[in-house]
Amino acid sequence: MNKPTDLKGLVLDPVTNDQRYIGNSEPRHGARRLLEGQGTYIDDIQLPRMGHVVFWRSPVAHMKINKIHTEQASKMPGVLAVVDGLQMAKICKPWVATLGHLAGMKSAPQHALAVDRACWQGEPVVAVVAETRVQAEDALQLVDVEWEELPAVISMESALDPETPLIHPELGDNLCFTRSLDVGNVDQVFASADVVAEATFGFGRHTGVTLEPRCQIADYNPGERRLTVYHSQQAPHMMQDLYCRQFGFSESDVHVICKDVGGSFGIKVHAYPDDFATVGLSMMLERPVKFVADRLESFTSDIHAREHRIKGRIAANKAGDILAFEIDDLTGIGPYSMFPRTSAIEGNQVVNLVGGPYKHQNYRAHLNVVFQNKTPTCQYRGVGHPIACAVTEGLVDLAAQKLQMDPLEFRKRNVIPDDAYPCSGISGIKLEVLSHEQCLRTIEKMMDYPALRKEQAELRKKGIYRGIGFATLIELTNPSPAFYGVGGARIASQDGASVRLDPSGVVSVLVGVGEQGQGTEGIYAQIAADAVGVSINQVRIVTGDTDVTPYGGGTWASRGAGVGGEAVLLACQALQENILKLAGAILNRPVSELSVHRSHVLDKATGEQLLPFSEIGRIGYFRTDTLPAGFSADLMVTRHYTQKDYPFIFTNGVQASYVEVDPDTGFVKLLKHWAVEDCGRVINPMLVNEQVRGAIVQGIGGALFEECLYDDSGLLRNGSMADYLVPMANEMPDIEVAHVETPTQSSKLGAKGAGEAGTAGAPGAVQNAINDALVPFNATVFEQPITSEKILRALKKI
């Protein structure tokens, strides 16, 4: 259970009249089945007549498809179909993933199966469907594609050079999107500043590595002309919409079901060519078709993220005030912008967020998003935040070092003060209310900073090199329609909840946001129990079914608690009102004399129990004849919620990392990590702690281990979990988490998002800790993942 100290001193006003669960570390009662091996993931579902699809994927970065021979494969045992891009294009339209509000952004049409050309190693070209997966894989060996290799654009650095071939000649160049921002008087400030520090930051491509690979079952029923898709996905209504658009269905013809999802992290919020191909195959064959990526194809076909090179500089004065930031960001996104969220968002966020926690008034940023012949990149947990944070915080440490100021003191001096909100950040972001100062004070105490510095100094004398690194961060959550809606993408920013009092007195809640392990359903049960006024074991949550739940956006941008949770709260409070109205009608008493307490309607004045909810249910459903004429017992209500007050509700926090670097081997040992996070009202501290910790470890993965490595011809060199290093338990530190609660005023619940800040802050904190350990050697490393080799190079030992 959560340590009681974690929330000491934090008492927010209750949001409901009998708050018992909101704010407590309730166990996720729905999770027991997962611990008993009784979850239902896509691969656990078997449908009658179900075929299995495998894909022949491009073996090279860029190729022309000359001829496809399918005869031999078609004759193999159990094979139901072998389909190429031209056949698929007859039923599935191509797509172009751009957003209207990203001015000038461009991308080329992309097909479910490659037509004429394949543009990255791993792009699906031919689909083989057979009665079993083994049969499909056997037949795949006999698909013969005649192809010739085309020149490939691998390095993002040279993608815009005039002699570099064009991936899509019709676009005119290899530039997807560019953005420039210039606020204040940057040149003059840098010219006259007491201190200027600069560095070039590199970020390796990495990917999400969800333990359950991407997977789905498409089941087209020709009798109903209706498509059902079981999908391991974060945004079921978005996929429903996309299937409608690409295949010409109306919403009522498409049903998307998401049962248990084995990890998502943004990997499963995009629409992949494989998704459309699987649906197309089910329509062609008029039978269910299952696709489950194996790990090798996950590495080349799941989205990658975070390949950036950023030149950055910072200006400060002698007094220790940050005056300006300037960045130049180059990022490579693969050959197509990913559908439908677009691959330009990541770089765009970097521009929005660099320097964001600080009160400086001068900022210039330039962004180039370029195409390459590598796996497409798109939004993965944190989207741009880890990059912006590592750049900002790396520069902040360099400036502090030049000024010979303590990095924590330097941050305290420069963060936007807690009493300055609401205000705008220098890049134009709107900040509602943040708590940087309080978070910095909290982490200082939590880690016993002075003692740690003392320990570091003493050990350094003995030749043990430890470092302390901080990262202050902001994270955008609870997005408004300004994110996708205004750009023309049909991704809902609103979400809904339908809540029903069942005849027995149980409360059923249907929510548009689903569960991928975060504990979303758990917090909805907590909110519902408090808001209707029942025990938590009297609540049942239903998510992940477009036929059943209200229309909503699903899980992205940390919106589950802040947007979905608010919808649940509003619906449940409305249901309680209706319960009281019905009780008033039954008892023939004014509603003002009644109240609800733990599944009973009470006499408000005396507290006497008048009616149990089971009686409300019995009369409301079965004896409406006893109710006054014209009275409608509405025991099911739906409410929707959109956050419209700000483009996003920003959260904030700070992390600190304590590491030891061995200067002989370059090996980094993570000793401890601390995080203070302010995600507004904490609905379940235990769940937030695990969100924070899991996210931090994903951030550490990017900072130290994870990288999708390509050779010069664009072939992925480490497409397996034995070669692509992910954090395992032994290398990870204990992570202490504390909360500051500054509720957002944009909702009744006051919850902000908590899913990504951990990933946003960890790489910056770890990078700064390593560089702090290297101070005696006058060495720095700003190239992630920070491997032993890179440290030894910085130390000039190799």
Place this chain on the structure above:
Amino acid sequence: MNLKKKISLTVNGTLVNAEIEPRRHLVDFLREDLHLKGPHLGCEQGACGACTVKVDGQIIRGCLYLAVQADGCVVETVEGLTKSGVLADLQESFMRHNAMQCGFCSSGMLLAAAELVEKQPKANREEVREWISGNYCRCTGYHSIVDAIVDVLDARAKGQKIKPVTAHA
């Protein structure tokens, strides 16, 4: 392709006779032929541990083990070990600490943890981390899993049971 072999094994206490291709992996056999949902496939090369099951009392990687190798063996999965109560303490402790999020790694993680509890009852926090380092969890960051296992080790050392988790009324 059709060189099928007859095998006979006990799975979660039930005798199973089957005729299978020699190339069939144990985890595929358990999942696809016996419709067990507990063992999962994560990486298909022994790196992630999601497919961990017990063969003759020892945990193995179901994706690196052929079903024909299990001929004559006793195979146990999380389903069987749940029923027999072997995992009960760990499951309660995992619940108490939220030592799982998406649950995909949980079956394998629990089996690895159970073997640790049996073989290294005095393991400290670092040793627990080392032991479960063959099992990949992308969600939790491992901290809560280590907490959950350490609690079981402590309870066992004191001769106590982990109190079942119930939602408070």
